Amino acid sequence: MQNHETVTVTKASLPELSEYEELIEKLWENRWLTNMGMYHEELKRQLKDYLSVGGIELFVNGHMALEMVLKAFELKGEVITTPFTFASTTHAIVRNGLKPVFCDIKLDDCTIDADRIERLITKDTCAIVPVHVYGNICDFEKIEAIADAYGLKVIYDAAHAFGEKVGERGVGTLGDASMFSFHATKVFNTIEGGAVTWKNAEDKELSDKLYKLKNFGITGKEAVEYVGGNAKMNEFCAAMGICNLRHVDEWIKRRKAVNDRYARNLSHTEGISFLKPREDASRNYAYMPVLFDGVRFKRNEIYEKLLSENIYSRKYFYPCVNAYDCYRDSYDPHDTETALSISERILTLPIYPELSAEDVDRICEIITG
Numbered sequence: 001m002q003n004h005e006t007v008t009v010t011k012a013s014l015p016e017l018s019e020y021e022e023l024i025e026k027l028w029e030n031r032w033l034t035n036m037g038m039y040h041e042e043l044k045r046q047l048k049d050y051l052s053v054g055g056i057e058l059f060v061n062g063h064m065a066l067e068m069v070l071k072a073f074e075l076k077g078e079v080i081t082t083p084f085t086f087a088s089t090t091h092a093i094v095r096n097g098l099k100p101v102f103c104d105i106k107l108d109d110c111t112i113d114a115d116r117i118e119r120l121i122t123k124d125t126c127a128i129v130p131v132h133v134y135g136n137i138c139d140f141e142k143i144e145a146i147a148d149a150y151g152l153k154v155i156y157d158a159a160h161a162f163g164e165k166v167g168e169r170g171v172g173t174l175g176d177a178s179m180f181s182f183h184a185t186k187v188f189n190t191i192e193g194g195a196v197t198w199k200n201a202e203d204k205e206l207s208d209k210l211y212k213l214k215n216f217g218i219t220g221k222e223a224v225e226y227v228g229g230n231a232k233m234n235e236f237c238a239a240m241g242i243c244n245l246r247h248v249d250e251w252i253k254r255r256k257a258v259n260d261r262y263a264r265n266l267s268h269t270e271g272i273s274f275l276k277p278r279e280d281a282s283r284n285y286a287y288m289p290v291l292f293d294g295v296r297f298k299r300n301e302i303y304e305k306l307l308s309e310n311i312y313s314r315k316y317f318y319p320c321v322n323a324y325d326c327y328r329d330s331y332d333p334h335d336t337e338t339a340l341s342i343s344e345r346i347l348t349l350p351i352y353p354e355l356s357a358e359d360v361d362r363i364c365e366i367i368t369g
């Protein structure tokens with residue numbers, strides 16, 4: 001038996017060390033380490049272009065970006081969102097003093113089921129926070145129509161959707177605003193980092209507010225206008241982003257090759273299925289979610305079987321947010337049956353640019369064998 005190395009579910013992407021050194025060396029000269037320095041400004045320009053958005057503000061991480069954009073819209077009341085997401089989405093809503101109302105998801109792509117949103121709207125509803133989960137773009141046309149009819153804000157959690165487009169349109173232009181995460185585990189990283197983006201380049205009010213929110217509400221040398229917090233991206237993170245942005249297209253290409261190999265190996269196996277993202281949207285292959293039928297293939301058994309071979313997959317997302325200890329007194333996960341069922345049958349398999357074809361084949365053999 002050949003000895004195999006541990007395979008993790010993801011691996012942070014990095015530039016060559018020399019490439020990063022070349023940039024950060026300058027920080028020893030100018031001693032400007034944070035507070036909207038030159039790399040912060042440069043990354044902001046480059047990302048605005050890369051993401052094809054009208055406006056962008058950078059943050060210390062994706063979570064604070066989401067908390068602050070919700071705050072910027074001065075929302076009150078209930079927010080319709082999905083329970084099939086990372087803790088951050090719901091926590092950001094609750095930490096703004098808002099009440100999450102969970103809407104079930106679609107079986108085919110795991111995004112919020114827009115056909116079930118309207119029945120959850122009450123006189124207190126102020127916004128919808130959908131998630132482009134696994135980079136699968138939501139049914140934004142329907143969501144927009146509902147939001148328009150009821151006067152609701154739409155803020156997308158686009159943490160998984162870096163660089164994706166619908167037609168020619170950057171996903172970060174959908175709704176009133178979108179949040180991206182640049183965490184180490186994401187397709188594009190700044191070590192830790194995040195951004196809020198929006199469509200209208202003229203929307204100075206939103207950029208102004210976000211800027212104040214992330215920098216203590218300081219507006220001048222002797223003026224503090226606003227009760228803000230601290231959520232700025234520092235220069236070391238911004239420099240990492242500038243380096244990584246040079247390589248991200250290549251990384252996405254390699255992720256696609258990994259994705260396609262899994263699909264080729266597993267798509268004809270009864271009891272195993274893949275999600276179906278919108279065909280009019282590009283993909284970044286951030287995750288490799290696989291759905292098991294629970295009969296021929298049991299998710300927890302597959303997870304353990306892989307683990308016994310030192311292969312780390314992830315029950316992503318399990319449990320659903322409405323089943324968390326901190327939320328379950330107020331919610332019943334059975335109210336969102338599809339999300340509950342998928343959370344018990346889904347597994348995200350290892351995927352990162354350097355994952356070899358041999359490893360993918362071996363993982364598939366362990367699953368089906």
Ligand SMILES: *Cc1c(COP(=O)(O)O)cnc(C)c1O
Pocket residue numbers: 061062063064085086088089131157159160180181182183192193194
């Ligand atoms: C990663 C992630 C976040 C939070 O981003 P951080 O940069 O880690 O703060 C929010 N929502 C989803 C769906 C995520 O995957």
